[in-house]
Amino acid sequence: MSFTAKFMFLVVITASIAWAKPDVFLKTKMYLPFLRFSALYPMEAARNQISGFCTLQFDVAESGGVENPQVLACSPEGYFERPSIEALSRFRYQPSSYRVAGVVEAFWFSAEINSEYSHWKNLGVYNRVKCREAVHECHAVLAAP
Incomplete structure (x- = not known):
């Protein structure tokens, strides 16, 4: 193999390696915790028969723990x-x-299972995760099945 052929081969291999890992978007059908806890119904809300919901946005660390929880909406406040x-x-x-x-998670609070605030009526929305492999970064977006 001549020097020119070896050089061209090296350039092609190097270019292939450089382009082999573009941003890859991974999609999961559902992004759910493997360990989940229900929120405790506040005594004052239960005493006054108040139903409602609270939607939170947060990040999931590499360790699997929840970080930076922020309230998006709660009703009643x-x-x-x-x-x-x-x-x-x-x-x-x-x-x-x-x-x-x-990542977004909603908690529903209702004494009645058929209430508009019952979580049973609000199933079907989930987090779809898109990851950029090059920077090890993922973002979740709410989606319907």
Whole structure:
């Protein structure tokens, strides 16, 4: 093999390696914790028969733990924020080499199973995760089945 042929072969191999790992988007059908806890129904809300929900956004660390929980919406305000954050902080996801940002979880509080706030009526929305392999970064987006 001539010097020129060896050089061209090396350039082609190097270019192939450089382009072999573009951003890869991984999709999971559902992104769910393997360890999940229910939020405690606040005594004051139960005493006054108040139903509602609280939606939180958070990140999942490489270790599988929940980080940076933020309240997106709670209705009515002032009842369900604390128990939702406390329950969410105990969730555990499968550890991975990726950090997942923007995961959303909703907690529903109702004494009646047929209430508009019953979590049984709000199933079917899940987090779809997209990862950029080159930077080990993932983001979750809510999706319907």
